[in-house]
Amino acid sequence: MRAGRRRSGLIGWALLAIVFALVAAACAGSPDPGGQAPQSVFDPAGPVARKQDALWELVFPIAVGVFVLVQGGLIFMVVKYRAKGDETVPPKQLHGNTRLEVLWTMIPALILATIAVPTVRTIFEIAGPPDDPLEVRVIAKQYWFEFQYLGPEGQDVVTATELHVPTGQEVYLRMESLSAVVPDTEPEVGPKLGPVADGVIHSFWVPRLAGKVDIIPGHVRELKFQADEPGRYPGQCAEFCGLSHANMRFDVVAHAPEDYQGWLDAQSEPSAYPPSEEAAARGAEIWEAQSCQACHTLTGHPANVDTRIAPNLTHLASRATFAGGIFETNEENLKAWIRNPPAVKPGAQMPPFDADLSDEELDDLVTYLLTLE
Numbered sequence: 001m002r003a004g005r006r007r008s009g010l011i012g013w014a015l016l017a018i019v020f021a022l023v024a025a026a027c028a029g030s031p032d033p034g035g036q037a038p039q040s041v042f043d044p045a046g047p048v049a050r051k052q053d054a055l056w057e058l059v060f061p062i063a064v065g066v067f068v069l070v071q072g073g074l075i076f077m078v079v080k081y082r083a084k085g086d087e088t089v090p091p092k093q094l095h096g097n098t099r100l101e102v103l104w105t106m107i108p109a110l111i112l113a114t115i116a117v118p119t120v121r122t123i124f125e126i127a128g129p130p131d132d133p134l135e136v137r138v139i140a141k142q143y144w145f146e147f148q149y150l151g152p153e154g155q156d157v158v159t160a161t162e163l164h165v166p167t168g169q170e171v172y173l174r175m176e177s178l179s180a181v182v183p184d185t186e187p188e189v190g191p192k193l194g195p196v197a198d199g200v201i202h203s204f205w206v207p208r209l210a211g212k213v214d215i216i217p218g219h220v221r222e223l224k225f226q227a228d229e230p231g232r233y234p235g236q237c238a239e240f241c242g243l244s245h246a247n248m249r250f251d252v253v254a255h256a257p258e259d260y261q262g263w264l265d266a267q268s269e270p271s272a273y274p275p276s277e278e279a280a281a282r283g284a285e286i287w288e289a290q291s292c293q294a295c296h297t298l299t300g301h302p303a304n305v306d307t308r309i310a311p312n313l314t315h316l317a318s319r320a321t322f323a324g325g326i327f328e329t330n331e332e333n334l335k336a337w338i339r340n341p342p343a344v345k346p347g348a349q350m351p352p353f354d355a356d357l358s359d360e361e362l363d364d365l366v367t368y369l370l371t372l373e
């Protein structure tokens with residue numbers, strides 16, 4: 001009887017150790033850029049993320065110390081004072097030890113006060129007004145992010161799924177959640193804010209650049225960050241928002257400042273029209289015949305009506321990925337997407353076109369889309 005209980009106790013401890021080892025293994029990851037953990041918060045790539053990481057480095061060891069002391073004390077007490085044999089007499093009851101009560105109130109209060117000072121300071125530092133920032137408007141939709149920049153001549157430059165920024169400059173995001181923007185409701189001048197406010201809560205998170213910020217319908221949320229080095233920093237929606245929440249990704253693409261200017265100038269241009277290649281020219285006609293312009297903006301195309309329901313495709317082929325960052329921009333993926341978007345991305349709002357397009361028409365349309373660099 002005794003031996004059996006001891007054995008099952010040992011098995012319990014062994015199982016606990018295995019579970020703990022597995023949980024700890026989930027923390028593994030190489031912190032090198034582009035390595036196994038491109039979304040590691042422990043590898044900050046800019047001043048805002050670094051401040052947040054520094055705060056964590058201070059708070060975490062304190063939390064571990066408290067955890068070990070409290071849990072250690074608990075286990076010690078449980079083992080040392082467990083019921084032995086067939087005791088029926090209850091243990092001696094102790095109440096009202098003033099010295100102990102003062103101690104266990106003071107110690108946590110002091111620890112919290114110690115943590116509060118750097119925490120509040122960091123919050124104020126990263127929430128402070130940005131210094132000569134690049135301002136970008138971010139619109140979270142189902143299930144992708146739109147980014148709006150001011151072009152060199154004051155025109156709108158709109159991308160989806162890729163947020164391009166210069167290095168060494170603060171970026172200031174004004175973020176909103178809207179499922180659609182209706183052009184008729186847009187004011188003639190000033191920021192275009194005439195949306196259908198029926199979005200859901202999304203959350204913008206680029207782990208190596210800044211902490212996550214929830215984007216709540218009806219509010220403008222703000223976030224500031226800065227990237228030190230050129231590169232691609234993967235981000236994702238971090239708040240459950242529906243079927244394709246897990247497919248709502250994006251990249252922050254940081255350029256050296258002069259490269260950023262070149263990128264912005266190129267994106268400010270309308271697409272080339274008509275396309276020189278014959279198949280692409282046929283594709284441009286199919287675009288119009290299928291009323292793609294009813295949802296997608298494509299400046300340069302004569303049928304463009306500047307709708308901003310679906311992603312702006314003016315420079316689609318310049319983006320590495322599409323559909324919320326989950327597909328590489330190539331012929332095969334674009335075809336699968338146009339045939340049946342909800343089949344490859346659950347909850348996608350674009351309707352299937354497999355019944356409307358022959359294989360040749362789909363070829364031509366995709367050929368056209370891939371000329372949009």
Ligand code: CUA
Nearest residue numbers: 237239241245
């Ligand atoms: Cu958007 Cu989750």
